[in-house]
Amino acid sequence: MSTAQPVLEIRDLSLEFPVFGGAVRALGGVGLRVMPGEIVGVVGESGSGKSVTAMAALRLLPPGGYRVTGGTLRLCGEDVLAAPEARMRQWRGRRAAMIFQEPMTALNPTRRIGDQLTAVLRAHHRLDRREALLRAGALLRDMMIPDPDRTLRAYPFELSGGMRQRVMIAMAFSCDPALLIADEPTTALDVTVQRQVLQLLRHRARQRGAAILFITHDMAVVSQFCDRVYVMYAGTVVEQGPTGRVLNAPRHPYTRGLLDGLPERAEPGADLAAIPGRVPDMRRPPQGCVFFDRCAFADEACRRPPELRSVADGVPERRVACWHPLAPGPAAGDMR
Numbered sequence: 001m002s003t004a005q006p007v008l009e010i011r012d013l014s015l016e017f018p019v020f021g022g023a024v025r026a027l028g029g030v031g032l033r034v035m036p037g038e039i040v041g042v043v044g045e046s047g048s049g050k051s052v053t054a055m056a057a058l059r060l061l062p063p064g065g066y067r068v069t070g071g072t073l074r075l076c077g078e079d080v081l082a083a084p085e086a087r088m089r090q091w092r093g094r095r096a097a098m099i100f101q102e103p104m105t106a107l108n109p110t111r112r113i114g115d116q117l118t119a120v121l122r123a124h125h126r127l128d129r130r131e132a133l134l135r136a137g138a139l140l141r142d143m144m145i146p147d148p149d150r151t152l153r154a155y156p157f158e159l160s161g162g163m164r165q166r167v168m169i170a171m172a173f174s175c176d177p178a179l180l181i182a183d184e185p186t187t188a189l190d191v192t193v194q195r196q197v198l199q200l201l202r203h204r205a206r207q208r209g210a211a212i213l214f215i216t217h218d219m220a221v222v223s224q225f226c227d228r229v230y231v232m233y234a235g236t237v238v239e240q241g242p243t244g245r246v247l248n249a250p251r252h253p254y255t256r257g258l259l260d261g262l263p264e265r266a267e268p269g270a271d272l273a274a275i276p277g278r279v280p281d282m283r284r285p286p287q288g289c290v291f292f293d294r295c296a297f298a299d300e301a302c303r304r305p306p307e308l309r310s311v312a313d314g315v316p317e318r319r320v321a322c323w324h325p326l327a328p329g330p331a332a333g334d335m336r
């Protein structure tokens with residue numbers, strides 16, 4: 001695994017949005033790596049920079065609306081920030097495909113599912129219409145859609161939310177990407193349907209050897225779904241590691257706060273609970289630790305920014321950005 005090339009490698013990425021009279025620092029030195037076939041979670045409160053990180057990876061942020069102020073971003077080894085737009089268009093779909101929360105925004109409401117799927121397939125493969133339609137049917141079947149032929153003839157509004165999400169995932173797999181980036185892919189669905197869709201997504205990814213970067217608020221989903229997890233706060237990674245270790249023995253007070261606040265630790269659909277206080281105003285980002293204002297352990301040392309340091313021998317990806325990491329014991333409840 002250590003010799004393989006990461007499908008996504010983000011190093012020390014800093015990014016800001018110019019706003020009237022200044023800038024919002026959305027990312028302040030984010031590092032994140034996804035290896036082939038891995039399922040990697042990203043969790044954190046609203047506004048922590050999860051979506052911006054995902055969008056930056058495929059260069060989907062509004063051109064001219066943001067500035068990268070440092071760092072690098074590589075997709076299958078190649079530089080995303082320097083790639084010409086034509087190259088980027090080839091990479092989207094093939095190297096990495098995006099799955100959004102609400103499929104209605106990604107699917108065209110006025111075109112039949114079959115037309116939309118075949119259009120995507122024919123944009124990337126040399127296929128005639130009949131071949132493309134066959135391939136589209138097979139993609140739907142792979143997502144366990146019961147009557148693929150009827151679904152191909154349907155318009156998006158004729159399908160249930162869960163079926164639409166399956167169609168969107170089928171579309172994401174159409175060019176056999178090395179990486180799927182799923183941003184809150186099932187938040188809009190009820191819990192049972194959510195589980196089915198996630199299981200299918202994981203099954204398909206494992207089958208195709210695709211990796212997933214999985215963004216979510218839901219710790220229960222992370223615990224069941226992800227191999228490793230990154231915890232983000234205020235545009236930085238504060239903690240990372242194998243899922244079981246991070247959730248069962250969090251070392252950062254922020255992660256601990258997120259987990260202790262869950263009403264029932266493993267309750268499906270449980271959202272991240274409120275930690276007292278608010279995320280800092282990123283027009284004036286804190287000079288030291290970004291969690292300073294909300295942390296019960298903050299002291300003078302924390303006025304300097306902590307580096308993301310390794311905290312477990314033998315598990316190099318187990319890292320925490322904290323001057324006073326918690327003892328490695330278990331948190332209040334157990335998730336795995």
Ligand SMILES: Nc1ncnc2c1ncn2[C@@H]1O[C@H](COP(=O)(O)OP(=O)(O)OP(=O)(O)O)[C@@H](O)[C@H]1O
Binds near residue numbers: 025026048052053
């Ligand atoms: N176009 C934009 N212009 C200005 N600021 C932006 C823009 N897009 C995002 N931001 C800011 O960047 C920061 C990170 O936002 P992001 O959408 O990545 O958060 P998130 O972790 O995905 O949150 P959520 O869980 O609510 O989806 C926030 O402070 C947000 O206000």
Ligand SMILES: [Mg+2]
Binds near residue numbers: 050052
């Ligand atoms: Mg988001």
